Amino acid sequence: NLSEIVGFYSFWAGAFNLALLSILIWTARWWADPRRGMDSGGMPARCLSAIFWTGVIGAMVFTGILASKRLSFGLAHDEDLSARRAIVGEYQLAKDGSVLPAKLRLRNTLFDYRKPTNHVLYSVLARSAWTAWGMFAHPEDWYIREWVIRFPAWLAGIFAVLALGVLVARLAGELAGVMSAWLLALHPWFLRYASEARGYSVLLLMAPVTLLVWLRATRENRWRWWLGLGACQFLVLWVYPAAIYILVVLNGLTAFW
Secondary structure, three states: OHHHHHHHHHHHHHHHHHHHHHHHHHOHHHHOOOOOOEOOOOOEOOOOOHHHHHHHHHHHHHHHHHHHOOOOOOOOHHHHHHHHHHHOOOOEEOOOOOEEOOOOOHHHHHHOOOOOOOOHHHHHHHHHHHHHHHHHOOOOOOOOOHHHHHHHHHHHHHHHHHHHHHHHHHHHOHHHHHHHHHHHHHOHHHHHHOOOOOOHHHHHHHHHHHHHHHHHHHHHOOHHHHHHHHHHHHHHHHHOHHHHHHHHHHHHHHHHO
16 A cells, blocks of 8 residues: 555655755764855855756756646546645535526635645735636636646746756755755655646745745844745745645744854
8 A cells, every 4th residue: 555655665765864954964064165155245146047948948848848737637536626626616506506606705715724625825926827818718617627727837837947946056066956946856756746747846846945034134134034934934834734844843943143
């Protein structure tokens, strides 16, 4: 059973990753150059080379092409539940047997949290995409278009590759940035999230964006970056509250620093 295999080996995979990260942190003094990616003023270098952008854009295109293959697949259970309760609504059967178009109140999109399937920020984006599609579709065309409500996830997945590449390039150099972008683009679970009507790809976009803003805030110490950091953290929680552990660690270390 795949779920049992994943459940058993996830612990050992996590232990291996923890050991590997501990070794990297312990040896960072020998392989990490704090001046890498900095200009003479101690700020992150603003210009990245054409080679870097070519590599990262290539990874973005790769992600977009592969993830697009699943955009029109039927909705999975959580996608279907979210579409019915928070994005599109459910079709109603009239007394005369005719089918009425789905109608959903905005408060359902924003506040319906009977089950944690409503990733609210994503539901707002997907509902906006569905509404925009309705402006161009035929008035009698009520069929669900899976790719429409998955479109924001697809876009977020593509730009998550960019955000991670830029973040790592700022911290460890352009080569590491390009490698990280491609490692993310090749990850099968990431490709799934980039073609699924859920908030995970938005979270994977917001995590590196939050860290990029955090870098600017800690290095420049300007209100605009600290306010931007607060806004990013709000969006992270709005799309997936269970990601609070990322922010607890980040804010705790920042306060200590």
